[in-house]
Amino acid sequence: MICLGIxxxxxxxxxxxxxxxxxxxxxxxxxxxxxxxxxxxxxxEHHLEVFEKAIDKALSKAEVGLSDIDLxxxxxxxxxxxTLKIGANVARSLSILLDKPMVGVNHCxxxxxxxxxxxxxxxxxxxYVSGANTQIIAYSNGKYRVFGETLDIGVGNFIDSxxxxxxxxxxxxxxxQNLAESGDEYIKLPYVVKGMDVSFGGLLTNLKHKIKKxxxxxxxxxxxAQETIFAMIMEVTERAMAHCGIDEIILGGGVACNKRFQEMxxxxxxxxxxxxxxxxxxxxxxxxxMIAWLGHLMYSKGLTTEIGVSQVLPYQRTxxxxxxxxx
Numbered sequence: 651m652i653c654l655g656i657x658x659x660x661x662x663x664x665x666x667x668x669x670x671x672x673x674x675x676x677x678x679x680x681x682x683x684x685x686x687x688x689x690x691x692x693x694x695e696h697h698l699e700v701f702e703k704a705i706d707k708a709l710s711k712a713e714v715g716l717s718d719i720d721l722x723x724x725x726x727x728x729x730x731x732x733t734l735k736i737g738a739n740v741a742r743s744l745s746i747l748l749d750k751p752m753v754g755v756n757h758c759x760x761x762x763x764x765x766x767x768x769x770x771x772x773x774x775x776x777x778y779v780s781g782a783n784t785q786i787i788a789y790s791n792g793k794y795r796v797f798g799e800t801l802d803i804g805v806g807n808f809i810d811s812x813x814x815x816x817x818x819x820x821x822x823x824x825x826x827q828n829l830a831e832s833g834d835e836y837i838k839l840p841y842v843v844k845g846m847d848v849s850f851g852g853l854l855t856n857l858k859h860k861i862k863k864x865x866x867x868x869x870x871x872x873x874x875a876q877e878t879i880f881a882m883i884m885e886v887t888e889r890a891m892a893h894c895g896i897d898e899i900i901l902g903g904g905v906a907c908n909k910r911f912q913e914m915x916x917x918x919x920x921x922x923x924x925x926x927x928x929x930x931x932x933x934x935x936x937x938x939x940m941i942a943w944l945g946h947l948m949y950s951k952g953l954t955t956e957i958g959v960s961q962v963l964p965y966q967r968t969x970x971x972x973x974x975x976x977x
Contacts, residue, residue, distance in 0.1 A: 651949075652714060653667070653942040665678075666708065666941060667712040668939060676937050679700035685819055687811070716748060721946065722748070723944065723945020723948075724941065725760070726966065727962055728782070734962035738754070752954065756966060761902030764939065764943050765902055768933065773896060775797075780804060783804050790894075794968050797890040798890050823904060826875070826876065827910065829873075830910065833872060841878055841882060846886050846890060848882045853879070904935045907935065912928055953974070
């Protein structure tokens with residue numbers, strides 16, 4: 651079984667090809683800016699410009715032709731409507747052209763499933779940290795349930811917004827991490843954890859005021875922000891581990907590429923005598939391979955998506971999906 655997966659939930663257009671559980675290729679083309687944030691319409695234009703190139707690269711790297719593809723998988727949601735539609739249209743076109751089945755998958759669950767595949771973990775807790783999403787996810791009673799999440803903006807959007815305030819480019823994560831490494835003083839900031847959930851909106855407003863006053867070095871702003879938001883996420887992660895009785899976590903999402911975040915996750919799990927699994931960066935960020943893998947899993951249980959019900963689902967939640975492939 652050879653599956654081609656298409657990822658287009660946000661600034662990345664990714665194409666991955668897998669054969670059974672082997673990743674043959676994982677190509678991505680990302681929309682970036684030198685200053686400012688992401689404009690959804692511009693990101694969708696970017697995806698239109700690069701999708702053919704990305705598919706050609708993926709096929710070449712995998713050493714297969716279009717005629718060898720058995721299944722098309724695509725990110726159906728959640729995500730930015732403008733960009734999701736590009737990926738869905740490409741998937742529909744390929745499905746019709748090749749006369750092959752198609753599967754729409756949940757982007758968040760794909761992050762978890764590719765981690766389960768990589769590390770052969772049966773019952774992990776996923777710490778999912780990306781642009782729009784901050785969720786602590788685990789399996790329970792036929793679904794992947796959210797045991798903790800952001801009450802307002804995702805941690806990645808927080809980072810991108812802060813980076814924009816500091817005059818950095820998009821995506822802001824790598825820029826903020828580099829800046830934080832030069833920080834030498836922690837600035838006291840709001841720390842907002844409410845039970846199993848976190849909130850970043852008030853913290854962002856507080857930081858904007860501090861930046862406007864100009865009293866603090868940018869490096870210390872970045873350092874203090876990172877330390878605070880990552881500590882908040884680790885607190886609710888540890889609480890969810892205790893609640894669910896789980897002793898293994900998988901990191902997922904672009905923010906999980908941050909070295910300090912990985913370090914803090916490692917410290918917390920070591921103290922609990924638990925395990926922390928960290929996929930390589932090309933599988934942490936949005937990518938087509940994870941979409942292909944989840945598509946393969948779903949198809950193996952007889953799940954397909956007909957053209958007539960292949961509309962994108964920008965607001966689909968992780969716990970909306972019935973998970974029939976996990977026991």
